[in-house]
Amino acid sequence: MTASETAAPKRVTRRRAQTRQRLLDAALEVFAEEGFGRSTVDQVCERAGYTRGAFYSNFTSLDELFLAMWEQRSAAMLDDLRGALDRLGTLESVSADEALRAVLDAVPIDDAWYRVTAEFTAHALRNPSLRRVMASREEAIHDTLLPLVETALARAGRRVTDRTGLGHALVAVHDGTAVQCLLEPDDEAVRQRREELFRHVVNAYSTAYSTQSEGALDE
Amino acid sequence: MTASETAAPKRVTRRRAQTRQRLLDAALEVFAEEGFGRSTVDQVCERAGYTRGAFYSNFTSLDELFLAMWEQRSAAMLDDLRGALDRLGTLESVSADEALRAVLDAVPIDDAWYRVTAEFTAHALRNPSLRRVMASREEAIHDTLLPLVETALARAGRRVTDRTGLGHALVAVHDGTAVQCLLEPDDEAVRQRREELFRHVVNAYSTAYSTQSEGALDE
DNA sequence: CGTATCCCATACATTCGCGTATCGAACGGC
DNA sequence: GCCGTTCGATACGCGAATGTATGGGATACG
Numbered sequence: 001m002t003a004s005e006t007a008a009p010k011r012v013t014r015r016r017a018q019t020r021q022r023l024l025d026a027a028l029e030v031f032a033e034e035g036f037g038r039s040t041v042d043q044v045c046e047r048a049g050y051t052r053g054a055f056y057s058n059f060t061s062l063d064e065l066f067l068a069m070w071e072q073r074s075a076a077m078l079d080d081l082r083g084a085l086d087r088l089g090t091l092e093s094v095s096a097d098e099a100l101r102a103v104l105d106a107v108p109i110d111d112a113w114y115r116v117t118a119e120f121t122a123h124a125l126r127n128p129s130l131r132r133v134m135a136s137r138e139e140a141i142h143d144t145l146l147p148l149v150e151t152a153l154a155r156a157g158r159r160v161t162d163r164t165g166l167g168h169a170l171v172a173v174h175d176g177t178a179v180q181c182l183l184e185p186d187d188e189a190v191r192q193r194r195e196e197l198f199r200h201v202v203n204a205y206s207t208a209y210s211t212q213s214e215g216a217l218d219e
Numbered sequence: 220m221t222a223s224e225t226a227a228p229k230r231v232t233r234r235r236a237q238t239r240q241r242l243l244d245a246a247l248e249v250f251a252e253e254g255f256g257r258s259t260v261d262q263v264c265e266r267a268g269y270t271r272g273a274f275y276s277n278f279t280s281l282d283e284l285f286l287a288m289w290e291q292r293s294a295a296m297l298d299d300l301r302g303a304l305d306r307l308g309t310l311e312s313v314s315a316d317e318a319l320r321a322v323l324d325a326v327p328i329d330d331a332w333y334r335v336t337a338e339f340t341a342h343a344l345r346n347p348s349l350r351r352v353m354a355s356r357e358e359a360i361h362d363t364l365l366p367l368v369e370t371a372l373a374r375a376g377r378r379v380t381d382r383t384g385l386g387h388a389l390v391a392v393h394d395g396t397a398v399q400c401l402l403e404p405d406d407e408a409v410r411q412r413r414e415e416l417f418r419h420v421v422n423a424y425s426t427a428y429s430t431q432s433e434g435a436l437d438e
Numbered sequence: 439c440g441t442a443t444c445c446c447a448t449a450c451a452t453t454c455g456c457g458t459a460t461c462g463a464a465c466g467g468c
Numbered sequence: 469g470c471c472g473t474t475c476g477a478t479a480c481g482c483g484a485a486t487g488t489a490t491g492g493g494a495t496a497c498g
Contacts (some may be wrong), residue, residue: 183350194391
């Protein structure tokens with residue numbers, strides 16, 4: 001029972017789907033530029049090439065649109081991630097280092113998206129029902145990420161010792177370091193530190209299978 | 220040349236200082252409840268017990284007040300932290316575990332403050348000059364934190380191998396795990412995972428001095 | 439205690455954003 | 469191609485927030 005089904009299950013025609021999607025896309029841009037709080041229905045409509053009539057025919061409030069947009073985009077990012085990891089799964093043997101780098105590349109640090117998510121998080125902390133939305137998204141991330149990370153590490157000769165611990169740690173480290181990267185976009189050292197922190201975390205939450213020294217991620 | 224000095228250096232009378240401070244305090248509450256974007260000058264003034272006249276006599280815009288408020292509060296939190304660490308410094312010998320716990324207790328995970336900071340961060344990512352404000356704040360955190368962390372660890376028999384790496388890692392892990400704690404406020408396991416992640420990070424960025432096994436933070 | 443200065447309350451004009459109601463046009467089914 | 473339905477543009481009224489200009493009361497200071 002996701003929030004995208006809260007509206008009456010009317011038939012969705014082609015035209016409706018298109019304008020709805022254009023409004024969602026425009027909303028992401030506007031929210032990223034102006035901030036959700038300072039954004040208006042007019043701005044979103046103008047950006048999408050419609051008038052307010054279209055908006056109120058598709059959504060009841062900016063809040064509803066915000067939620068729908070965020071769920072859609074975050075699900076899309078999760079799909080991207082899944083795809084990148086699945087592609088890795090087809091390769092025969094990869095080092096843990098390669099796997100890590102591939103995952104990090106699959107989760108690009110998007111400026112605009114981060115701004116929007118930061119505000120959505122703050123918003124969710126004010127709204128109990130939105131809080132559950134974010135919590136369930138974290139679960140979805142874990143469910144997607146953990147098995148793949150686990151097999152990737154296994155292929156590299158390491159076994160995960162604490163599944164949930166690793167999952168939460170990865171998300172936390174990602175979120176925390178993403179801000180740093182965005183605040184100093186030109187500083188390559190920040191990104192390297194991010195990568196190294198990930199290595200440390202993966203090492204800390206997994207142990208080497210074999211005695212091969214290449215199992216560990218230390219440089 | 221902090222932003223708090225941008226105003227003309229007029230004499231600051233007692234009354235002015237008081238109403239200014241009350242406005243700043245009220246702003247924190249209002250921003251936390253409503254979100255910065257959805258907050259209005261009226262709301263802040265009403266909360267503080269003034270009218271808009273008082274506001275425009277002290278600030279030129281909500282943005283200016285937001286910046287002033289955030290700088291003040293974040294500096295105050297840093298002072299708290301410094302105090303807690305200094306108190307630790309007086310103790311003769313502490314385990315690394317005790318030190319870690321003390322630091323974590325000194326940085327309380329405040330719901331309202333996090334909401335405000337999240338929005339401020341998003342705001343800063345849109346505004347180059349604010350971006351520098353946040354960057355310099357990170358520097359201030361490092362300058363305050365690192366020497367104290369380093370001596371605390373040294374007393375516990377560990378030497379830091381990568382100062383800046385550890386500093387950024389601590390901040391990132393703090394930020395990342397703080398959200399998780401706030402999103403599941405009743406789940407004690409989240410906080411334990413947070414603590415454990417901190418232990419792992421400290422271990423990863425430092426090595427044992429002596430051969431005493433008590434140097435490491437592993438349980 | 440008197441006064442000059444400062445600070446905040448009040449009033450005002452204006453702009454902005456919202457939500458609704460209505461109507462013409464585009465669409466889909468046949 | 470026709471028609472019933474749906475979708476989105478337009479117009480309207482309303483309330484809210486903004487910024488300024490002005491006046492009166494508090495405050496600092498001798």
